[in-house]
Amino acid sequence: xLSLNGVAYVAKRCYTLGDGSPVSILANxxxxxxxxxxxGRAEFFPQPFQxxxxxxxxxxxxxxxxxxxxxxxxxxxxxxxxxxxxxxASGITSTDYSSLTPAEKDExxxxxxxxxxxxxxxxxxxxxxxxxxxxxxxxxxxxxxKQGATINAFQHFVYLYSKKTLVLADIQGALNSQLRSxxxxxxxxxxxxxxxxxxxxxxxxxxxxxxxxxxxx
Numbered sequence: 001x002l003s004l005n006g007v008a009y010v011a012k013r014c015y016t017l018g019d020g021s022p023v024s025i026l027a028n029x030x031x032x033x034x035x036x037x038x039x040g041r042a043e044f045f046p047q048p049f050q051x052x053x054x055x056x057x058x059x060x061x062x063x064x065x066x067x068x069x070x071x072x073x074x075x076x077x078x079x080x081x082x083x084x085x086x087x088x089a090s091g092i093t094s095t096d097y098s099s100l101t102p103a104e105k106d107e108x109x110x111x112x113x114x115x116x117x118x119x120x121x122x123x124x125x126x127x128x129x130x131x132x133x134x135x136x137x138x139x140x141x142x143x144x145x146k147q148g149a150t151i152n153a154f155q156h157f158v159y160l161y162s163k164k165t166l167v168l169a170d171i172q173g174a175l176n177s178q179l180r181s182x183x184x185x186x187x188x189x190x191x192x193x194x195x196x197x198x199x200x201x202x203x204x205x206x207x208x209x210x211x212x213x214x215x216x217x
Contacts, residue, residue, distance in 0.1 A: 008125040009071070013090065013118070025092070025106045029119035036072045036121060038209045042158070042168055043067035049157045065150075065173070068205035069124045074108075074117035084116035092118065123205060129174040137170050137208060151204075170208040 002009055014023045014031050023031070046066050076084045086092040097105075097116075108115045134151045135141065143149050151171060159167050 009122040012121040032121040045158050068203045071122040076117045090118045126174045134171040167210040172206045173204045
């Protein structure tokens, strides 16, 4: 947990990729970058989704839901390779790190230095909120309640709006149960609330995506 410019974030790294074996520094980096790519793609869609609702009339929708605000960060970019000591939170001891070959390290090369680092995904702290899982990797249930039905509609919208090239999966949310009838008079205020990212109990996170080529964490 850390704070950047007064905003609380939670740092995330991979401890397993499903097979129970330790995750290498490079595999951790690649996995978190992929997750960042998925979040970056997904955050484009909430606003056009809400604007689309305006064309079909007054529809109850979730108030200001958005995709989790995130940063992909590197630990230790200020330390030179020979003096870099991983943090305890990284799960990597200095002895283990020093035993790695250069090819096994996540290093940045500048004109004058080689800088060691470990990658983290930083997400806005969600606080004490109730979580709900809406879909799995291949499982996309159909919901009858307004909250779940909104996510169903959003998933379908993303698929069509992306010209059938992107399917969001494994959707989880810390969502506000308050519903609002979206119409022309309040559309701008709702869009502003959604993209201000101040309502941290109204976000989707830990997304996966299916594309024409592969499944992306």
